[in-house]
Amino acid sequence: MTTIPIPEGSPFGLANLPYGVFSSPGGAPRVGVRAGDSVVDLARALGDEVFARPSLNAFMAQGHERWAEVRSRVTEMVSGEVPGDAVFAVDAVTLHLPFEVADYVDFYASEHHASNLGRLFRPDAEPLMPNWKHLPVGYHGRAGTVVVSGTGIVRPRGQRKAPADAAPTFGECRRLDIEAELGFVVGTGSLLGTPIGCDDFARHVFGAVLVNDWSARDIQAWEYVPLGPFLGKSFATSVSPWVVPLAALEHARVPTPPQDPEPLPYLRESAPWGLDVDLAVEWNGEVVSRPPYREMYWSPAQMLAHLTVNGASARTGDLYASGTISGPAREQRGAFIELTWGGKEPVKVNGEERTFLEDGDEVVISATAPGPDGARIGFGDVRGRVLPAAH
Template sequence: MTNAPTPSATWVGVPADHLFGIHNLPYGVFSTSADPTRRVGVRIGDLVLDAGAVAAVGRDAGLVGDGPDLATAWQTPSLNAFLALGRSAWGTARAWLTEILTDEVHRDGVSPHLHPLADVRLHLPVEVGDYVDFYASEDHASNVGKIFRPDNAALPPNWKHLPIGYHGRSGTVVVSGTDVVRPTGQRKGPNDPAPVFGPSIRLDIEAELGYVVGGATELGSRVSVDEASDHLFGVVILNDWSARDIQAWEYVPLGPFLGKSFATTISAWVTPLEALTGARVPLPGQEDPEVLPYLRGDAFGLEVHVEVALNGTVVSRPEHRVMYWSPAQMLAHLTVNGASLRDGDLFGSGTISGAEKDTRGSLLELTWNGTEPLTLDDGSTRGFLEDGDTVTMTAWAPGPDGTRIGLGEATGTITAAR
């Protein structure tokens, strides 16, 4: 592999202001009607590069070098084999992809392996090993405390000492575009004499970022804050669908269970963390109280602008830069007890919410538990989700030279309980 130039344009013809330009290059898994085999693709503009096929051509021609066998890793139905190759291979792959998409000499060899985005089917990009969801927004945690515990302190006493999270259900993580069946379970209002059983009537969303992990570790080992970047592969948009009525009845004393485990939607594209270098920002501040030593280090935040639309009406624009806890701190805390990492592990940031009402990332907060319904563009109102509602989350982050990096979308439509 030759040294790739610093890219400013691509021969593919993608406009400089495209959210999926040469500075992005997110990974996904796709198939086509002509070839239903699931394999790894890389998005460039509105095209999808068959990464394994073009890497095989480069390998056979001796153009990829003696590094990792990217062709084999990419000709698999998930990103997991690629994640297992580790940070060095991720960097090598990105540099090579950048080179072949910017150097005109590669046009004839690469062009046959580009597919129009409209002609491909996108699949879940990773086989999720374990799924953990955190609670990293101080504004969200405070709002939830005020709603559910009005007679107590908004934040629990441990909240600023450690990143709080819960273990979710990896088997119900679904790709964007998958319908979400309204969950059924027990619920009991504060004034109800006894619980009832039936479909959730307070179905909610949570706008989050999800972090995809690679580089498996041994049981009993730890990953420090400074080592986290060796395992944080990339970022997805994540919607942690939540049945608030089921959750409220079940979550004491052990936390979320059936109110969360029925579905979690992620975007089909995984944006490499390396593409978000220009989006790194300092954390809001953790001096009072100062965090314990194992949570100190390169604990960066990310400037990511999220937009949430309900049936086409934009209802919120959460800002990720205000999150209290860093993804590096979350990963360090996740492993501090010796819990191992697996390739394809996924963890969520928790709901992204800010101080302003229009930056709240859940309907629970936007409607204050249904007491202040939203009015949509069609004149209808919502406290919580109704059957047939479609929620779409998109996001972008600043890139180099004034560009923007798109994070795909996470969309889902609610269908009736079964």
């Protein structure tokens, strides 16, 4: 048996204990929990084969009571002694996509982001569309292109047409962008035809991850009317390797911003699920933005309620993301199209003026949230490097 040292101030302390999937050299991928700078192999530590699998899905499908039971056992174990052969240094393992993505939906829940894009694209009209404050706007993405942090992002190719062009051309994306987001992982789903109410959110959602929804703005601009994002979004979405349990975020709960007009009854929460999460966006090692999730207009509980209100079923492993997180200040904008105002106002990155991503650029998004007794809950990070377009 051994004890796990947890450095003072670690964002991966007992109040967090996020889940992931890892492999040690020569070993198969399996479920682990991060404690400090260590990963605990749960199949060995708890003697439970549900954790000897290459994804969290089988465990998540066991439901809310089981999640609480395992979290209690792991907390007690990590506080005391753990079997020595179940502990690995986090730097000595490989991290994998933590869950099998059943479906993927992306929302558009930041009023600041939506208003900024409205001002950019429709300068002579109201920034927000008439429906925006009545429902969480979203679109379906592609589950098969969700990748774990560290996966290289190949620059996409497709049709694009600048306003001055007479006809569209085909080629590689010239306006490659990021979107800093928070994603929510469904642990237990719902039957077709049975909506999930706002107040049932915590019984269905297992935890949260960081998301970078890579965006090809020139491809998107040409294709999205009238049906919305397609190839400009579907080529890659990166997620962090650690899933922070919803139970670890209780101390981060805050009210959502005032919602006016009052949402329809199915979108009303008895106890709002706003979250006080601070993100940081690094571009080639330099922090260029600090988006605050607490500014998001629609909560994740409202997003899930809207996602299922028409009777659509939810499934274990469904991922839905918040959309770009932005605040009122320029340095809080979570997408480069906003940060550089469509490329008209470059930012300095390591002394160079930059607008959109170039081949070789690396973007790293990290985040923390308040925990009990002044602790911080860490999400780790989601990172990706841009690779040249495939030909």
